[in-house]
Amino acid sequence: MMLRRWPYAVIALMAAVLAACGAGDRGTPELRVYAAASLTDAFTEVAKQFEAAHPGVGVALNFGSSSTLAAQINEGAPADVFAPASAAQLAELAAGGRVESGRIFATNSLVVAAAKESPVESFRDLARPGVRLVLAGKDVPAGEYAREALRKASTPEGYGTSFAASVLANLKSEEVNVRAALTKVELGEADAAVVYVTDLGAARGVRSVAIPAEFNVVAEYPVALVHGANGRQLAEAFVAYLLSPEGQAILARHGFGPPQ
Numbered sequence: 001m002m003l004r005r006w007p008y009a010v011i012a013l014m015a016a017v018l019a020a021c022g023a024g025d026r027g028t029p030e031l032r033v034y035a036a037a038s039l040t041d042a043f044t045e046v047a048k049q050f051e052a053a054h055p056g057v058g059v060a061l062n063f064g065s066s067s068t069l070a071a072q073i074n075e076g077a078p079a080d081v082f083a084p085a086s087a088a089q090l091a092e093l094a095a096g097g098r099v100e101s102g103r104i105f106a107t108n109s110l111v112v113a114a115a116k117e118s119p120v121e122s123f124r125d126l127a128r129p130g131v132r133l134v135l136a137g138k139d140v141p142a143g144e145y146a147r148e149a150l151r152k153a154s155t156p157e158g159y160g161t162s163f164a165a166s167v168l169a170n171l172k173s174e175e176v177n178v179r180a181a182l183t184k185v186e187l188g189e190a191d192a193a194v195v196y197v198t199d200l201g202a203a204r205g206v207r208s209v210a211i212p213a214e215f216n217v218v219a220e221y222p223v224a225l226v227h228g229a230n231g232r233q234l235a236e237a238f239v240a241y242l243l244s245p246e247g248q249a250i251l252a253r254h255g256f257g258p259p260q
Contacts, residue, residue: 030058031234032078034069036085036221037177038108038142038196042254043083049250050241057234065140065177073226074098080229081238085178085196086141087222094224102224105242107257108196109216110142110149112209113182118191123211124159126192127166134173134181134190142178145217146194153215182206198255218260 031050035043040063047059062069066084070093073079082099084090085108093099114120119128126133136143150164172190175181182199184190185206192209196219200208223242229235241247248258 029056029231029234030060031080031231031238032060032062033081033083033238034062034064034073034077034079034226035083036066036069036141037063037179038085038198039063039083039221040179041202042106042198042251042256045250045254046242046247049246050238053241054234054237059238065136067137067139067141068176078230079226080231080235081223082226083221083223083242084141085219085221086144087220089141090222090224097227099224099226102222103239103243104220104259105223105239105247106221106251107260108198108219108221108255109257110145110194110211110219111197111200112192112211113185113195113200113203113206114192114209115185115188115190116205116207118185118207120192120209122209123153123215124163125209126170126194127159127163129170131170132172132189132191133167133170134175134184134193135171136178136181137174137176140175140177141219142181142194142196143174145219148217149194149211149215152217153212158215201255220260221256 043061047061051057051059066086066089070089073082073093090099090102094101112123120126120131135146150167153159154161154164178195178199181193182195182203185193186204223239225235
């Protein structure tokens with residue numbers, strides 16, 4: 001009934017947007033969003049609210065490590081929006097003409113997730129002999145940020161120049177994404193992992209151990225349209241929603257900070 005009160009031009013515009021967008025298995029217009037694993041909880045809620053505001057549209061979410069998703073897009077995987085955990089991932093794709101320039105929509109920081117019975121009580125304890133540490137891989141933003149934090153602490157004024165080497169000597173595995181690293185701690189297969197603050201919201205059986213501010217890293221999350229997106233107007237609307245007060249409120253509820 002509400003459609004009868006809308007101007008014809010608005011109805012026509014919506015029809016054009018839906019026609020241009022991809023279609024799901026049941027013919028539902030579908031927006032394909034590739035996002036970093038650390039965005040899983042927040043983007044699941046964002047997608048739900050976006051669908052509610054755009055009746056008849058479905059948002060297909062693909063979560064994974066930013067590097068893996070970037071490689072998929074670079075190889076031609078069908079995507080409309082890309083939201084990695086590092087601007088470096090966008091820069092590489094933009095250089096190859098795969099995505100447009102992005103905008104920062106959220107920030108994050110690091111924390112140590114420690115098992116309840118873990119000997120890790122401080123960031124410095126990661127260097128204690130025998131600590132079972134897991135990190136995201138070197139090519140994953142969370143892994144890169146974790147190693148940057150270790151380097152920042154490895155100074156004479158910090159924990160000593162050998163700190164990072166001592167910590168990495170305890171490294172038992174490198175995981176495909178930050179959620180996989182956290183899972184190792186939850187399952188008792190590791191004493192600690194360096195993850196994002198936002199990852200601890202739904203974590204079970206872990207303690208939060210702070211990383212001193214002088215060693216911590218601010219992770220910036222950009223979002224961009226993929227060149228050749230099926231539903232450009234709808235993809236632009238999704239990005240606009242992320243940057244809107246409503247979208248920012250959802251991200252804040254899940255622990256993300258605003259763009260800096």
